Amino acid sequence: MTRQLPPVVQPTAFPKISSTDVLGRLAALKTAQIAHLKQxxxxxxxxxxxxxxxSYITSRLAYRIQELAYGGLKPETRARLEALGEQLDGGNVILRRIRADSRPLPGTRLLREWQGVEHVVTVRLDDFEFEGRPYRSLSAIARHITGTRWNGWTFFGLRAARGGA
Structure with missing residues (x-):
């Protein structure tokens, strides 16, 4: 048996948002229930x-509210951003999403103090550099630093630690 999804709302024109309403609408996003955010x-x-x-939904709604009130990017700006994205990933949309959503850009320096010593990792295109050596993962670097198994993204503060205090 196939499950039917509710119909998609397809307005003919998106609502115009008054610039005087923007701040109030943005503030209301923080306390709105998820069902209201989805609506x-x-x-x-x-x-x-x-x-x-x-947090993803509220950040995108905040942008959209401002876009509808103040206007979005100019077409030439959109085209320029698209061209820059293609230079980075050769038009591979999947790679673009992975890089945009999780991986810091090459050249980014990650700093972590551990037992009074500051450790610096440089993000490279396909790996990470630590103490002049390449590493395939941040977890391997965290293990090298601590001597124990860590999620490298959590160790370097790129992802929140799960659970307790």
């Missing part, structure tokens, strides 16, 4: 919201 998504984007976290 706003449908109204402001004309499609079902993605199955992502609350």
């Amino acid at each position: 706003q998504w449908r109204e402001l984007y004309g499609q079902e919201p993605p199955p992502f976290s609350r």
Whole structure:
């Protein structure tokens, strides 16, 4: 048996948001229930919201509210950004999403103090450099520093630690 999804709201024109309403709407996003946020998504984007976290949805709604009130990017700016993205990843949308969502840009320096010693890792295109040596993962570097197994993204503060205090 196939499950039917609710119909997608397809407004003919997106609502114009008054610039005087922007700050109030942005503030209301912080306390709105997720069902209300999803309804706003449908109204402001004309499609079902993605199955992502609350913080993702609120940040995109905040942008969209401002875009509808003040205007979005100029077409030439969009084209320039698209061209820059293609230079980085050769038009590979999957690679672009991975890089945009999780991996710091090459050249980024990650700093972590451990037992009074500051450790610096440089993000490179396909690996990480620590103490002049290449490492395939941040977890390997964290293990080298601590002598124990760590999630490297958590160790370097790129992902929140799960659980307790």
